[in-house]
Amino acid sequence: MSYIALSDRDKREMLAKIGISSFDELFRTIPENIKLKKLLDLPSSLTEIELYQYFKKIAAQNSYVDFLSFIGAGAYNHIIPYVVDYLSSRGEFVNPYTPYQPEISQGTLHVIFEFQTLICQVTGMDIANASLYDGASGAAEAVLMAHRLNKKTKILITGTLHPQYKRVIRTYVKNLGIEIVEIGYNEKGGVDFEDLKEKMNDDISAVVSQSPNFLGIIEDLKKISDMAHTAQALSIVVVSEPVSLGLLEAPGKLGADIVTGEGQSFGLPLGFGGPYLGFMACAKEFIRQFPGRIAGQTKDVEGKRGFVLTLSTREQHIRRERATSNICTNQALCALRATIFLETIGREGLKELAWQNIQKANYALEKLCQIEGIRRKFSGKIFNEFVLEFSGDLSKIESFLRKKGIIGGLNLGEFYPELENCALFCVTETHKRKDIDRLAESLKEALKGKQE
Amino acid sequence: MIREPLIFDISDKGKRAFVLPELDVPPREDILEGLSLRDEIEGFPQVSEVEIVRHFTRLSKTNYCVDEGFYPLGSCTMKYSPKINEKIASLPGFVSSHPFAPHDLVQGNLEVLKTTEELLAEITGMDAFSLQPSAGAQGELVGMMLIRACLEERGNPRKIVLIPDSAHGTNPSSAHICGYRVQEIKSNEKGTIDVSDLDQHMTEDVAALMVTNPNTLGIFEADIKKIAEIVHSKGGFVYMDGANLNALVGICRPGDMDVDVIHLNLHKTFSTPHGGGGPGSGPVGVKRELEPYLPVPIIEKEENKYILSFNRPKSIGRVRSYCGNFLVIVKALAYIISLGPQGLKEVAEIAVLNSDYVRKSLENEYHLEYTSPTLHESVFSDKLQKKDGVSNIDIAKRLIDFGVHPPTMSFPLIVHGALMIEPTETESKNDLDLFIDAMKQIAKEAKENPEILKSAPHISYVRRLDETTAARQLVLRWNK
Numbered sequence A: 001m002s003y004i005a006l007s008d009r010d011k012r013e014m015l016a017k018i019g020i021s022s023f024d025e026l027f028r029t030i031p032e033n034i035k036l037k038k039l040l041d042l043p044s045s046l047t048e049i050e051l052y053q054y055f056k057k058i059a060a061q062n063s064y065v066d067f068l069s070f071i072g073a074g075a076y077n078h079i080i081p082y083v084v085d086y087l088s089s090r091g092e093f094v095n096p097y098t099p100y101q102p103e104i105s106q107g108t109l110h111v112i113f114e115f116q117t118l119i120c121q122v123t124g125m126d127i128a129n130a131s132l133y134d135g136a137s138g139a140a141e142a143v144l145m146a147h148r149l150n151k152k153t154k155i156l157i158t159g160t161l162h163p164q165y166k167r168v169i170r171t172y173v174k175n176l177g178i179e180i181v182e183i184g185y186n187e188k189g190g191v192d193f194e195d196l197k198e199k200m201n202d203d204i205s206a207v208v209s210q211s212p213n214f215l216g217i218i219e220d221l222k223k224i225s226d227m228a229h230t231a232q233a234l235s236i237v238v239v240s241e242p243v244s245l246g247l248l249e250a251p252g253k254l255g256a257d258i259v260t261g262e263g264q265s266f267g268l269p270l271g272f273g274g275p276y277l278g279f280m281a282c283a284k285e286f287i288r289q290f291p292g293r294i295a296g297q298t299k300d301v302e303g304k305r306g307f308v309l310t311l312s313t314r315e316q317h318i319r320r321e322r323a324t325s326n327i328c329t330n331q332a333l334c335a336l337r338a339t340i341f342l343e344t345i346g347r348e349g350l351k352e353l354a355w356q357n358i359q360k361a362n363y364a365l366e367k368l369c370q371i372e373g374i375r376r377k378f379s380g381k382i383f384n385e386f387v388l389e390f391s392g393d394l395s396k397i398e399s400f401l402r403k404k405g406i407i408g409g410l411n412l413g414e415f416y417p418e419l420e421n422c423a424l425f426c427v428t429e430t431h432k433r434k435d436i437d438r439l440a441e442s443l444k445e446a447l448k449g450k451q452e
Numbered sequence B: 001m002i003r004e005p006l007i008f009d010i011s012d013k014g015k016r017a018f019v020l021p022e023l024d025v026p027p028r029e030d031i032l033e034g035l036s037l038r039d040e041i042e043g044f045p046q047v048s049e050v051e052i053v054r055h056f057t058r059l060s061k062t063n064y065c066v067d068e069g070f071y072p073l074g075s076c077t078m079k080y081s082p083k084i085n086e087k088i089a090s091l092p093g094f095v096s097s098h099p100f101a102p103h104d105l106v107q108g109n110l111e112v113l114k115t116t117e118e119l120l121a122e123i124t125g126m127d128a129f130s131l132q133p134s135a136g137a138q139g140e141l142v143g144m145m146l147i148r149a150c151l152e153e154r155g156n157p158r159k160i161v162l163i164p165d166s167a168h169g170t171n172p173s174s175a176h177i178c179g180y181r182v183q184e185i186k187s188n189e190k191g192t193i194d195v196s197d198l199d200q201h202m203t204e205d206v207a208a209l210m211v212t213n214p215n216t217l218g219i220f221e222a223d224i225k226k227i228a229e230i231v232h233s234k235g236g237f238v239y240m241d242g243a244n245l246n247a248l249v250g251i252c253r254p255g256d257m258d259v260d261v262i263h264l265n266l267h268k269t270f271s272t273p274h275g276g277g278g279p280g281s282g283p284v285g286v287k288r289e290l291e292p293y294l295p296v297p298i299i300e301k302e303e304n305k306y307i308l309s310f311n312r313p314k315s316i317g318r319v320r321s322y323c324g325n326f327l328v329i330v331k332a333l334a335y336i337i338s339l340g341p342q343g344l345k346e347v348a349e350i351a352v353l354n355s356d357y358v359r360k361s362l363e364n365e366y367h368l369e370y371t372s373p374t375l376h377e378s379v380f381s382d383k384l385q386k387k388d389g390v391s392n393i394d395i396a397k398r399l400i401d402f403g404v405h406p407p408t409m410s411f412p413l414i415v416h417g418a419l420m421i422e423p424t425e426t427e428s429k430n431d432l433d434l435f436i437d438a439m440k441q442i443a444k445e446a447k448e449n450p451e452i453l454k455s456a457p458h459i460s461y462v463r464r465l466d467e468t469t470a471a472r473q474l475v476l477r478w479n480k
Helices: A008-018 A023-027 A048-060 A082-088 A106-123 A135-150 A163-173 A193-199 A221-230 A242-246 A284-289 A316-322 A332-369 A394-403 A433-451 B049-060 B084-089 B107-124 B136-154 B170-177 B195-201 B224-233 B288-293 B326-362 B392-401 B429-448 B450-454 B467-472
Strands: A154-158 A179-183 A204-210 A234-239 A258-262 A278-282 A295-299 A305-309 A374-376 A385-390 A422-426 B128-130 B160-164 B181-185 B206-212 B237-242 B261-264 B284-286 B298-302 B305-309 B378-381 B418-421
Touching: A008 B326, A008 B429, A023 B326, A048 B084, A048 B107, A048 B326, A082 A332, A082 B049, A106 A242, A106 A278, A106 A295, A106 A305, A106 A332, A106 B049, A135 A154, A135 A163, A135 A204, A135 A234, A135 A258, A135 A278, A135 A284, A154 A163, A163 A179, A179 A193, A193 A221, A204 A221, A221 A234, A234 A242, A242 A332, A278 A284, A295 B467, A316 B170, A332 A374, A332 A385, A332 A422, A332 A433, A332 B049, A394 A433, B084 B326, B107 B128, B107 B261, B107 B284, B107 B298, B107 B305, B107 B326, B136 B170, B136 B206, B136 B237, B136 B261, B136 B284, B136 B288, B160 B170, B170 B181, B170 B206, B181 B195, B195 B224, B206 B224, B224 B237, B284 B288, B326 B378, B326 B418, B326 B429, B392 B418, B392 B429, B392 B450, B429 B450
Parallel strands: A154 A179, A154 A204, A204 A234, A234 A258, B160 B181, B160 B206, B206 B237, B237 B261
Antiparallel strands: A258 A278, A295 A305, A374 A385, A385 A422, B128 B284, B261 B284, B298 B305, B378 B418
16 A cells, blocks of 8 residues: 555656655765665555455454453443444544644544543542543552652552552652552452551652552542541542442542543443553642643633643643653543543433442352352452452363353452462443353353362 | 534433443342442533534534644654554454453454564664553653663663753653753754764763654754764663654664664554544664563563563563553554555655655745755744744644644744644645645735734634633633
């Protein structure tokens, strides 16, 4: 394929206008000793039809999509109303860049403004930004923001924060003299308050907690935030499953100072992990240290309402090394999808979605725990994920399920060595009762076979 | 024209645009005991489907986009995004696979990632790639972290990063987050790095030089090998900002210029759509020496099977979850494979031809601060128009009336009143001529009727917006 729009005559005329006679002369400023002497060693070009066939074959190797799966762990399979795909694929949304010229970018800016409002509403915070890369880098940006706000250099993170988010935080702070201290979890699967209390002191910049946490447990955010505040630390709340906010109290009402998380559940496909959508919201007094793009309302010279990117003096293109973040391109189109998603499912829909998730997951939890050889690992309240402990070798059970066309939960041994033979199951509104029953039947069979 | 309301203002109780299938398990109230539950979310939208569709359709029509016309936003490479790549990235095998899926069930995805790494390595002349960074700025951060990790292992991470004054703002910002102090290198009268100035600044306290080549003026740093030699001689690294590789693909390779680490923006050179400001993708390429420090996981092939490996004790860690912006990477790979080696070379040739043609056509009307030959973009300024009280912003806003997106103005900082023009290779001569005619007309208007420029744009959905008030009286969300 070629996407060049010049005819041979155009090329001749243009070379003549420039006053040169060959393409080589266009590159006269590049020294000969670094110029390629031959073509790149790449596969030869394909037509559109060949290209599609090529990728169809590759995509078909992903047989995962034919399985009934119960994996969540930060990436969730939820319904996506068709209008999300339909509207978000309009060229006018897909093909502009960052709205540097507001007069011809009102669509994008208006959407960002609505997105910011929706994020404020679900998180219960004052202000939100236009998006960050994903939940993990959102958590890292929140930690850096807390450090800028109070200059303290120690961060407490709960052990049940998504393991990848933990790793990203550690990577981001590594060179900035910020120390990360992890807090344990208790038998309920929630934060170990004794441990938190012990480690809490005036040097702590922020406490980072996640609810529902990586083990599926809903945390007592009020208690965590209150404890943070007693030592003048900030409470950063991470939400990797924001559908929970259709039912659970907004972190902003429970004392959170910064709420950040992963917006994938709001209308983004699993997509093997990306592109996803980091969101971030905070109390308004922190705005000067807030990272990322922000849209604001204003008027044009005729008094008509319009939107612009604002507070850009915080950003890298003005502030350079003193910027609040290095972020430039973010996840605008993903934020658009989330906006369409939330406005389409609406107030009742979000509530119902959360309700169905918590009900189905609890139905599954109860049903699976009746099976001999399966035990509920943690006693805390769950939203749409839970940890089961298996008597016996989990990998054998996994391969049995595989033969039945089922991918069970995520094996936690890799993330928590102490949780050997434990798996994290996720059940959402996309699982029908008969899917859950099928999982239960298969597990029963798997464990029975093992015991015989 | 309808003034589009905020969705919150047309919301009303009882309207629905979506209904879930009924819950098929017996509901229980006891599972909620002890939880803090929320009240109704005040002001949260309740609208019908047709209102949603009209709202976003009308909003979309107030956006300008590449599918509509010329978008010469310098340094952003607003080329045409091939439509088939969207369809490819929406294949169910790609869209619906979970990032924690067992490796043997997502071999197709891992093949996409591995192939992309290999092809990017060939295109750039680097030895290994990580596709994890979500965008250019995150790629820069990773690149600098790799350098720091390597220097730390050698015993001293060093303190300073040298950055030319023509660089994009993310460069100093990324270096700063990596714990470095930034020292600016002045450009010479040709608009390139002053080698003797570099020589003076390059000490054993300097970790790296961050260089953009061609730089943001569109000028090729012809001394790049000499520059690399100076940096290497003091034990530093050469970081190349390859966000925009459009002038070089198939012509020459950063790896052959002795660059140690580079990031690319797939949403620029490799045509993935810009999405109104993302999602992008910012892969990082390195020479062998820095490979052990790349983010985990690494895709490896074992007995004809791809796996994600975490066995990298020296890795800097992770900068985001999972495997990066995967669906963006799929589109970029489709682009590379569809064009092939000849097609990619043609990209660079025509990108430079188009840019040179525009430059040549406008050099009588607009001032060029630096007159060195340029590649994929050129940076004019408003110096000639300033005499009539017209600024680059006025010129930009007037271009909107002519149906063209304005050039970049916010940088390079070394050109006051910059108009950074990057046509890219996908423009027709007809569209280039329309732009050139518009720019000439505007230059004429600046002399004869500057008021028409200062009050531009005249025919857009909104007229010039008050950005000062927006920043002073913050309204950042809807309120009842």
